[in-house]
Amino acid sequence: xxxxxxxxxxxxxxxxxxxxxxxxxxxxxxxxxxxxxxxxxxxxxxxxxxxxxxxxxxxxxxxxxxxxxxxxxxxxxxxxxxxxxxxxxxxxxxxxxxxxxxxxxxxxxxxxxxxxxxxxxxxxxxxxxxxxxxxxxxxxxxxxxxxxxxxxxxxxxxxxxxxxxxxxxxxxxxxxxxxxxxxxxxxxxxxxxxxxxxxxxxxxxxxxxxxxxxxxxxxxxxxxxxxxxxxxxxxxxxxxxxxxxxxxxxxxxxxxxxxxxxxxxxxxxxxxxxxxxxxxxxxxxxxxxxxxxxxxxxxxxxxxxxxxxxxxxxxxxxxxxxxxxxxxxxxxxxxxxxxxxxxxxxxxxx
Amino acid sequence: xxxxxxxxxxxxxxxxxxxxxxxxxxxxxxxxxxxxxxxxxxxxxxxxxxxxxxxxxxxxxxxxxxxxxxxxxxxxxxxxxxxxxxxxxxxxxxxxxxxxxxxxxxxxxxxxxxxxxxxxxxxxxxxxxxxxxxxxxxxxxxxxxxxxxxxxxxxxxxxxxxxxxxxxxxxxxxxxxxxxxxxxxxxxxxxxxxxxxxxxxxxxxxxxxxxxxxxxxxxxxxxxxxxxxxxxxxxxxxxxxxxxxxxxxxxxxxxxxxxxxxxxxxxxxxxxxxxxxxxxxxxxxxxxxxxxxxxxxxxxxxxxxxxxxxxxxxxxxxxxxxxxxxxxxxxxxxxxxxxxxxxxxxxxxx
Numbered sequence: 001x002x003x004x005x006x007x008x009x010x011x012x013x014x015x016x017x018x019x020x021x022x023x024x025x026x027x028x029x030x031x032x033x034x035x036x037x038x039x040x041x042x043x044x045x046x047x048x049x050x051x052x053x054x055x056x057x058x059x060x061x062x063x064x065x066x067x068x069x070x071x072x073x074x075x076x077x078x079x080x081x082x083x084x085x086x087x088x089x090x091x092x093x094x095x096x097x098x099x100x101x102x103x104x105x106x107x108x109x110x111x112x113x114x115x116x117x118x119x120x121x122x123x124x125x126x127x128x129x130x131x132x133x134x135x136x137x138x139x140x141x142x143x144x145x146x147x148x149x150x151x152x153x154x155x156x157x158x159x160x161x162x163x164x165x166x167x168x169x170x171x172x173x174x175x176x177x178x179x180x181x182x183x184x185x186x187x188x189x190x191x192x193x194x195x196x197x198x199x200x201x202x203x204x205x206x207x208x209x210x211x212x213x214x215x216x217x218x219x220x221x222x223x224x225x226x227x228x229x230x231x232x233x234x235x236x237x238x239x240x241x242x243x244x245x246x247x248x249x250x251x252x253x254x255x256x257x258x259x260x261x262x263x264x265x266x267x268x269x270x271x272x273x274x275x276x277x278x279x280x281x282x283x284x285x286x287x288x289x290x291x292x293x294x295x296x297x298x299x300x301x302x303x304x305x306x307x308x309x310x311x312x313x314x315x316x317x318x319x320x321x322x323x324x325x326x327x328x329x330x331x332x333x334x335x336x337x338x339x340x341x342x343x344x345x346x347x348x349x350x
Numbered sequence: 351x352x353x354x355x356x357x358x359x360x361x362x363x364x365x366x367x368x369x370x371x372x373x374x375x376x377x378x379x380x381x382x383x384x385x386x387x388x389x390x391x392x393x394x395x396x397x398x399x400x401x402x403x404x405x406x407x408x409x410x411x412x413x414x415x416x417x418x419x420x421x422x423x424x425x426x427x428x429x430x431x432x433x434x435x436x437x438x439x440x441x442x443x444x445x446x447x448x449x450x451x452x453x454x455x456x457x458x459x460x461x462x463x464x465x466x467x468x469x470x471x472x473x474x475x476x477x478x479x480x481x482x483x484x485x486x487x488x489x490x491x492x493x494x495x496x497x498x499x500x501x502x503x504x505x506x507x508x509x510x511x512x513x514x515x516x517x518x519x520x521x522x523x524x525x526x527x528x529x530x531x532x533x534x535x536x537x538x539x540x541x542x543x544x545x546x547x548x549x550x551x552x553x554x555x556x557x558x559x560x561x562x563x564x565x566x567x568x569x570x571x572x573x574x575x576x577x578x579x580x581x582x583x584x585x586x587x588x589x590x591x592x593x594x595x596x597x598x599x600x601x602x603x604x605x606x607x608x609x610x611x612x613x614x615x616x617x618x619x620x621x622x623x624x625x626x627x628x629x630x631x632x633x634x635x636x637x638x639x640x641x642x643x644x645x646x647x648x649x650x651x652x653x654x655x656x657x658x659x660x661x662x663x664x665x666x667x668x669x670x671x672x673x674x675x676x677x678x679x680x681x682x683x684x685x686x687x688x689x690x691x692x693x694x695x696x697x698x699x700x
Contacts, residue, residue: 030440031447032428032553036669037642037662078382078699086696090380095689097381103687104680203382203699292387311658311677312387319386326676327661330454337453339445346436349428349553 003153004248008278010255014048021053022046028340032349038308042286042331049259049284050168054336057329058168060107062318063158063249064091064098067115067151067241068133069178070142074216076181078203081133084177085120088113091175092122097315098173101322107171109318110162114154115176115241128154130241137185137220141237148236148244155248163256169325170253171261171288172246172270173318180293183269185217185238187295189226190272191302198295200265200314231276239273246270251277254284259328261321264291264314268299275303286328289313289320353503354598358628360605364398372397375404378690382699388658392636392681399609399634400518404686407679408518410457412668413508413599414441414448417465417501417591418483419528420492424566426531428553431483434527435470438463441525442472447665448523451672457521459668460512464504465526465591478504480591487535487570491587498586498594505598513606519675520603521611521638522596522620523668530643533619535567535588537645539576540622541652548645550615550664581626589623596620601627604634609678611671614641614664618649625653636678639663639670 022044027033034040046055066088072081090096091111094103102109112126117133130151134142143151159170180202187198195217201210217238224237235244247270253260254274262271262285274281287305290297292314300307308327313320341348372394377383384390396405416438422431440446441461444453452459462476467483480501484492493501509520530552537548545567551560567588574587585594597620603610604624612621612635624631637655640647642664650657658677663670691698 029447030437030445031665035553035663035665036447037664039661039663080697080700083697086694087380090689090694090696093689093694095380095687095694097379097386097684097688100683100687101680104676104683203385308659308661309677310660311389313385313389314387315381315385323677323680326454327659327673330451330673333450333454334447337445337450338447339440339443344436344440344443344445346440347430347433350430 001149003156004149007156007251007255011278011280012257014283015051018051018053019044019048022335026335029338030341030344030346036334039331039334042328043335046259046332049257055332056336057332059166060169060325061110061162061167062098062102062107062171062173062322063110063112064173064175064318065112065114065242065245066175068117069176069182069240070134070136071138071181072178073136074138076213076216077177078205079177081117081177084175085116085118087175088116088120089122092124096317097319098317098322101319105322105325107322107325112158112245114151114245126158130154134240137238138216141224142239143236145232145236148232151241151244152248155245156252159249159252163258169259170249171263171318171321172249172267173263173321174242174246174266174316176240176242179240179242179266181213181217182238182240182243183266184295185220186234186269186272187298188217189221189228189234189238191298193298198298200293231273235273243270247273250274250285251281254281259284259286261286261288261324262305263288263318263321264316265293265296266316268296271303272299288324351499353506354499357506357601357605361628361630362607364633365401368401368403369394369398371403372685376685379688380691380694380696386684389681389684392678393685396609396682399607405682406686407682409516410519410675411460411512411517412448412452412457412521412523412672413460413462414523414525414668415462415464415592415595416525418467419526419532419590420484420486421488421531422528423486424488426563426566427527428555429527431467431527434525435466435468437525438466438470439472442474446667447669448667448672451669455672455675457672457675462508462595464501464595476508480504484590487588488566491574492589493586495582495586498582501591501594502598505595506602509599509602513608519609520599521613521668521671522599522617523613523671524592524596524616524666526590526592529590529592529616531563531567532588532590532593533615534645535570536584536619536622537648538567539571539578539584539588541648543648548648550643581623585623593620597623600624600635601631604631609634609636611636611638611674612655613638613668613671614666615643615646616666618646621653622649638674
């Protein structure tokens with residue numbers, strides 16, 4: 001709890017002066033003001049995060065948090081829970097989508113066993129299991145409050161180690177069969193919306209299975225009565241260990257002035273928990289893509305973050321975030337490398 | 351006319367067999383089927399374009415077509431027409447947004463004077479001026495039908511030269527003060543929509559200036575009565591030289607089985623003309639971003655192309671397309687580099 005408390009207290013304000021300078025430079029570059037839209041906004045906020053008026057592309061890593069979910073007993077996913085561990089091995093051997101996309105983006109991948117149900121080992125795995133999967137939230141709390149804090153602190157520790165190694169741009173992804181059920185429960189609870197409004201097909205449920213998933217979430221919320229004003233209560237009762245770890249990564253990133261990309265729905269649920277614990281953390285987050293999972297839009301709207309990749313993705317792992325690294329770096333290079341109207345001898349508006 | 355005719359005749363069908371193989375491989379990769387959304391679709395169509403079941407990232411270039419517009423006499427832009435030539439020099443010296451984004455994407459930039467109003471020279475410029483700017487379309491045809499064909503053929507020639515040099519992935523961008531007026535007129539004519547529905551603020555018009563721009567477009571359509579069933583008639587009467595050049599690039603790309611990215615509204619207008627001349631050309635096009643210019647959405651819907659970057663951009667030059675190269679390459683690497691369920695020992699759905 002101490003590590004979490006210290007992290008929450010340490011999150012600084014953005015550097016307003018650096019942002020003013022970045023904005024002023026953007027407005028002198030050879031293009032109509034505002035014509036690069038989101039790229040301009042990203043570059044200005046990055047200036048505020050790094051405390052630098054012309055920030056440069058930074059070393060990158062995707063942290064993939066893996067954990068299992070007791071609620072899979074209820075038949076909420078098409079895939080068996082052992083896929084979580086199998087996919088962890090796939091991440092370690094470089095064959096998963098996130099490996100391909102992170103390589104393409106020039107980012108490293110860090111895989112964390114924060115709560116995989118079975119024993120899993122492999123070179124490069126960060127072994128920080130808090131417990132082997134959550135309990136079935138349809139019957140009682142997914143985990144204890146202490147376990148939720150421990151998982152948050154694993155996330156903080158892993159992110160701090162990355163930053164220590166020189167990483168200055170993070171993304172937080174997930175692996176966990178059943179985890180859209182937890183993300184939907186968190187989103188329903190924190191948004192006040194009906195579970196139906198924030199529940200999607202996950203890995204590909206049909207209409208009937210989707211209906212059942214909504215019912216399971218409804219039951220989990222009734223059984224546990226999580227308190228929406230207490231993010232740790234929500235996280236422990238209807239959340240997941242990987243979601244807690246992701247929230248921890250986001251808080252540690254913010255505390256170290258390190259930007260962090262939100263991936264899809266699960267990563268978004270982690271962001272929502274992080275924002276509940278310390279709203280200032282959102283200043284350090286960037287949305288990446290808009291997932292097919294309908295709850296994702298709700299989360300991003302609540303956070304005030306705007307996704308710029310619309311590609312009907314719904315895989316998780318950090319795959320949408322990995323695509324976004326390129327766009328954020330593009331925004332930084334625009335600010336840093338473009339000529340101004342004076343330098344290029346171009347006339348301004350009449 | 352001969353070059354254009356030959357190009358239109360040469361555009362092949364996609365390779366269905368390569369697409370089937372690519373689709374089959376996508377479905378064996380370690381992710382739920384369809385969970386990478388647009389990336390999966392892109393990879394399959396790229397297989398059909400290249401005629402290869404596992405296509406690899408290819409050498410890239412952005413062709414920027416620059417030309418002036420007589421209709422600027424009517425006060426439809428915030429910027430003076432001399433900015434077109436000034437920006438051409440900025441492209442040649444590497445200080446414009448497209449230079450920065452193309453470098454970031456690993457693409458070369460080719461700048462073509464296809465109709466700049468004034469004399470412009472510089473190292474690397476492809477000097478293929480058809481005429482020094484169009485005539486004011488609010489008073490009569492922007493150019494003759496022969497000039498429109500000549501500009502289309504410049505586009506074909508430039509693209510063929512790039513392909514000859516080994517480029518296998520093109521993007522078509524624009525520079526031309528006043529060219530959103532021409533793009534709106536083309537879009538209104540070919541879609542049958544009222545000019546108001548497809549006219550935006552360009553470089554940043556206020557409400558009153560936007561109203562005036564709509565009126566100018568209305569007048570141009572009334573004076574010229576372009577025939578929507580004849581793309582060359584529309585292009586010559588209310589189009590632009592750079593729009594013709596872009597259409598030519600797209601047709602030549604399709605004829606050579608080379609994918610081509612559509613950038614924003616102007617590039618989209620060129621795509622619409624190309625599609626009007628030979629509908630099969632669309633099979634070789636990919637949308638990139640969705641522009642703030644409202645007519646852009648209309649164009650992409652008509653073409654059946656789906657933009658995957660939503661970043662409120664409205665600069666042109668090929669800037670949105672430059673960002674999309676990375677996403678298309680990501681799609682190819684997913685198909686080529688990911689492990690299958692068998693290879694990774696991951697269980698499928700139950």
